[in-house]
Amino acid sequence: MERNPMRRQLASLRKSLFDQGYLDEQFMELEQLQDDANPNFVEEVVTLYYRDSARLILNLDHALERRPLDFSKLDGLMHQFKGSSSSIGAKKVKAESTLFREYCKYGNAEGCMRTFQQLKKEYATLRKKLETYFQLARQIGPMESANRPK
Amino acid sequence: MTVEQIVSEGKDQFPIGMRVLAVDDDPTCLLLLGTLLRRCQYHVTTTSQAKTALKMLRENKNKFDLVISDVHMPDMDGFKLLEHVGLEMDLPVIMLSANGDTKLVMKGITHGACDYLLKPVRIEELQNIWQHVVRRKKKDRCNSGSKDKPHPDSGEDAGIGNVDNNGKLNKKRKDQNEDEDDERDENGHDNEDPSAQKKPRVVWSVELHRKFVAAVNQLGIDKAVPKKILELMNVEKLTRENVASHLQKFRLYLKRISCVANQQANMAAALGTADSAYLRMGSLNGLGNFHTLAGSDQLHNAAFRSFPPSGVLGRLNTPAGLGIRGLPSPGTIQLGHVQNSGNPTNDLSKLQSFVPGNHNTNILQGMPMSLELDRLQHNKSVGHIGELPTTDSTTVFPGSGSLVDARITGFSNNPLLGVTSNSLMLEGSSQQATSHTSVSAIGFQNGNALSDFTLIAPASNQLQDSKADSQGQASLINCNAGQIIRSAPQEWNAPRKDAPYQSHALINSSIPINSAMIQLGQCLDRNNSIFHRTTDLDSVGPLNFVDPLSIKHSEGDNYIMEPSVIEKEGYLMFQPRPHGSHVPDNTGSLKDLASAMMKQEDDFGCNGYSLRTSI
Numbered sequence: 140m141e142r143n144p145m146r147r148q149l150a151s152l153r154k155s156l157f158d159q160g161y162l163d164e165q166f167m168e169l170e171q172l173q174d175d176a177n178p179n180f181v182e183e184v185v186t187l188y189y190r191d192s193a194r195l196i197l198n199l200d201h202a203l204e205r206r207p208l209d210f211s212k213l214d215g216l217m218h219q220f221k222g223s224s225s226s227i228g229a230k231k232v233k234a235e236s237t238l239f240r241e242y243c244k245y246g247n248a249e250g251c252m253r254t255f256q257q258l259k260k261e262y263a264t265l266r267k268k269l270e271t272y273f274q275l276a277r278q279i280g281p282m283e284s285a286n287r288p289k
Numbered sequence: 290m291t292v293e294q295i296v297s298e299g300k301d302q303f304p305i306g307m308r309v310l311a312v313d314d315d316p317t318c319l320l321l322l323g324t325l326l327r328r329c330q331y332h333v334t335t336t337s338q339a340k341t342a343l344k345m346l347r348e349n350k351n352k353f354d355l356v357i358s359d360v361h362m363p364d365m366d367g368f369k370l371l372e373h374v375g376l377e378m379d380l381p382v383i384m385l386s387a388n389g390d391t392k393l394v395m396k397g398i399t400h401g402a403c404d405y406l407l408k409p410v411r412i413e414e415l416q417n418i419w420q421h422v423v424r425r426k427k428k429d430r431c432n433s434g435s436k437d438k439p440h441p442d443s444g445e446d447a448g449i450g451n452v453d454n455n456g457k458l459n460k461k462r463k464d465q466n467e468d469e470d471d472e473r474d475e476n477g478h479d480n481e482d483p484s485a486q487k488k489p490r491v492v493w494s495v496e497l498h499r500k501f502v503a504a505v506n507q508l509g510i511d512k513a514v515p516k517k518i519l520e521l522m523n524v525e526k527l528t529r530e531n532v533a534s535h536l537q538k539f540r541l542y543l544k545r546i547s548c549v550a551n552q553q554a555n556m557a558a559a560l561g562t563a564d565s566a567y568l569r570m571g572s573l574n575g576l577g578n579f580h581t582l583a584g585s586d587q588l589h590n591a592a593f594r595s596f597p598p599s600g601v602l603g604r605l606n607t608p609a610g611l612g613i614r615g616l617p618s619p620g621t622i623q624l625g626h627v628q629n630s631g632n633p634t635n636d637l638s639k640l641q642s643f644v645p646g647n648h649n650t651n652i653l654q655g656m657p658m659s660l661e662l663d664r665l666q667h668n669k670s671v672g673h674i675g676e677l678p679t680t681d682s683t684t685v686f687p688g689s690g691s692l693v694d695a696r697i698t699g700f701s702n703n704p705l706l707g708v709t710s711n712s713l714m715l716e717g718s719s720q721q722a723t724s725h726t727s728v729s730a731i732g733f734q735n736g737n738a739l740s741d742f743t744l745i746a747p748a749s750n751q752l753q754d755s756k757a758d759s760q761g762q763a764s765l766i767n768c769n770a771g772q773i774i775r776s777a778p779q780e781w782n783a784p785r786k787d788a789p790y791q792s793h794a795l796i797n798s799s800i801p802i803n804s805a806m807i808q809l810g811q812c813l814d815r816n817n818s819i820f821h822r823t824t825d826l827d828s829v830g831p832l833n834f835v836d837p838l839s840i841k842h843s844e845g846d847n848y849i850m851e852p853s854v855i856e857k858e859g860y861l862m863f864q865p866r867p868h869g870s871h872v873p874d875n876t877g878s879l880k881d882l883a884s885a886m887m888k889q890e891d892d893f894g895c896n897g898y899s900l901r902t903s904i
Contacts, residue, residue, distance in 0.1 A: 165409045168409070168411060168412065169321070171412075172321075172324050172325065172328055172412075177324065180324065183320070184317060184320055184321060187316055187317050187320055188317040191315065191316050191317055192317070215361070218361060218387060218388060219314075219315060219361065221387050222315055222318060222359075222361075222386075222387030222408050223315050223317045223318060225387060225408055225409045226315075226317050226318045226321050226408060226409045227317065227321075228409070
């Protein structure tokens with residue numbers, strides 16, 4: 140069947156996301172919440188995340204342009220962003236957020252800016268990978284997606 | 290229905306269908322949370338706005354069993370929401386946050402959260418949250434002293450061996466059998482809805498709470514027993530149990546405030562040895578407290594110590610009294626140093642030391658503005674507070690008293706509640722002016738020490754040279770106080786607005802101008818002392834207040850008290866801290882104040898009026 144190789148591909152893609160540290164167990168929690176009543180739950184949450192966090196990223200960008208840097212504000216914004224990111228299991232993004240907050244704590248502007256650039260990279264990379272993943276999952280079909288091997 | 294049946298039914302149905310209200314401004318987290326909760330088979334309502342949540346809760350107190358809320362929200366601080374819910378609806382609240390700092394968790398607990406979960410939340414954690422509902426119900430029942438349940442149930446439950454079942458059982462029984470409910474209901478809770486899963490709660494409205502506080506003040510916090518409070522309140526349908534459980538909460542609140550106040554007091558003490566009188570006065574405490582308070586969320590500038598007016602007054606009146614008093618010539622009142630001793634530190638210490646001295650003060654200080662306001666609500670209570678040096682009543686009234694009190698005491702024995710440190714300041718000048726008292730009194734009336742401060746602060750600033758200014762300011766202050774008080778009670782009971790206590794109290798300069806304020810202004814005119822007083826306050830700490838006033842304090846965000854000290858035009862100004870940040874190191878600020886005071890002293894000279902100069 141055509142589906143099998145796709146399913147295999149999907150499974151492999153999924154596994155690599157975990158192995159490479161892009162996603163953590165929280166993502167699995169999301170998957171567990173997906174069921175017949177909620178067949179696209181994971182994708183919904185991730186989509187919502189990217190939509191909402193875009194706003195935070197923008198705010199962070201603006202805040203990082205100010206001089207001098209308002210570390211307290213940056214920390215607050217990043218805190219929110221971190222909370223969101225951790226909710227979907229975005230592991231690398233979350234790690235960068237934590238690092239960013241550390242730099243804020245010590246008032247290290249250079250560190251903040253550097254980390255933020257890195258964070259945006261990770262954020263974009265994850266988004267691409269997840270988009271691919273969901274596309275594939277949709278192709279396989281809702282039933283299949285729901286019964287994705289864990 | 291046999292017990293076993295009931296129990297089993299209870300087991301089957303609860304916690305399924307438990308009604309949860311989830312609040313989180315982050316849509317991703319909210320979606321996740323809602324889904325998780327539904328997976329646990331709870332009945333879930335979600336909202337991203339704390340204000341909406343409160344509205345929903347207020348609309349129908351029996352609509353929800355449990356509230357889960359994020360800590361960081363833009364429209365209202367999660368802790369504030371927590372307090373509101375705890376006070377008004379007595380529902381269990383679980384805090385959620387991505388930040389698991391011990392301090393934050395502690396804050397959650399002290400604010401009354403029954404649990405603190407870290408994001409991302411896992412379903413396993415949510416599966417057990419129903420226990421909080423049961424626990425609380427059980428506690429409520431026990432509190433009411435109702436004969437009903439706990440014992441008979443425990444007996445029955447023995448078989449079940451589960452306390453929770455007991456609670457459930459009780460609940461179930463109640464739901465199922467109205468007659469049986471009578472027993473339980475006599476606690477005074479309206480048991481109008483037999484189908485309600487939970488016991489109806491008495492709504493502690495602002496008015497009711499005001500009466501409560503007045504009664505407590507009258508009796509003295511130590512002597513305030515539910516029975517007597519109930520008698521004094523004289524409210525129909527209110528039972529001793531209702532009062533008892535409310536009193537318990539109130540005491541916790543006071544304790545919380547006092548802890549903070551104590552810290553501040555210690556700091557103050559460290560800064561300088563203040564006359565014991567001063568300590569009591571704590572008037573400056575407001576200042577000192579501010580700093581320390583700033584540190585604590587709640588305290589925010591609670592520096593206001595409940596400074597018993599009588600006590601303070603006595604002191605103030607005597608020249609030897611409060612350092613502030615010391616001011617030799619009324620004309621030259623140093624800013625911040627009420628006393629001529631020109632010992633800025635003293636003032637500071639006075640302010641700060643206030644804390645330790647009085648329980649009351651502590652309470653006042655520690656109390657978040659909002660709370661204070663609530664307490665202060667009663668003018669009456671204010672009076673009481675002022676009188677009780679260490680009574681809880683003072684504490685009840687948050688800080689507002691301190692600054693104001695200080696002043697007021699000087700002026701007239703206004704039993705300012707909050708007067709904590711303020712009294713010192715005020716007193717110096719007050720001696721002369723009865724009008725002064727009005728000013729301070731006002732602060733108290735508001736009950737919100739904080740408000741007082743703020744009032745004072747702004748007032749002082751404005752006062753600066755012209756009488757008119759001072760008057761205006763006085764009115765400002767008064768207004769604030771009034772507002773604060775008004776807002777305070779609201780916040781305590783059922784804040785009309787979600788605005789944080791503090792901000793309202795302090796900042797709401799929109800307060801109607803009270804004559805007191807004007808008097809203050811007058812006093813100033815009369816002698817700089819008054820003015821100075823204010824300045825003292827301002828300089829020391831009150832300045833911070835000024836800011837609060839001008840600061841539109843974002844609700845939910847920082848406490849007003851948190852502002853960091855900023856020297857502005859010679860004034861020490863506290864700037865509100867940004868969201869999430871706690872008050873800056875108090876010690877530092879105290880030191881700043883001290884130095885500020887010193888500076889002021891120098892500057893101050895004869896020009897008492899201009900606060901600016903004083904700073």
